[in-house]
Amino acid sequence: MSSARSAYTGADWYSGQKLEVDQDNLFSTLDEKVHTKRRAIMAPGFTGREIDGLEEAVDKHMIEYIDLVRRKYISQGSELRPMDLARKMAFFTMDVMTDISFGPCWGCLIKDEDVDKWFESNEMLLPTAIMASTIHG
Structure with missing residues (x-):
């Protein structure tokens, strides 16, 4: 479900993961295009290559x-x-x-x-x- 190019999308439950009521974050957005874009932006930070x-x-x-x-x-x-x-x-x-x-x-x-x-x-x-x-x- 969380894998790249998965056909599944997040359930309404994820809306409850907002830190601010009117602002989605990576974990709460249900818009798959927005989610994919945010994951792509954050991905380099999780590779470990840039961490001295x-x-x-x-x-x-x-x-x-x-x-x-x-x-x-x-x-x-x-x-x-x-x-x-x-x-x-x-x-x-x-x-x-x-x-x-x-x-x-x-x-x-x-x-x-x-x-x-x-x-x-x-x-x-x-x-x-x-x-x-x-x-x-």
């Missing part, structure tokens, strides 16, 4: 991830140290994104925490946002 230091940033944060696992989450004998892999991968992703976007990363992996409660805020907001987008007028 991308591989180095990924490598650096992968090492931080491995260090975190070794430091806090390797079980020994009868001592189990469970780890929420999904949360740690979210920390990894956020650290890479903030590193390449803003320079210094947030440091979620080094601190092993939800810096500035970003994930917690999204977990509280998203159910309401999803419900609102589902029952939009």
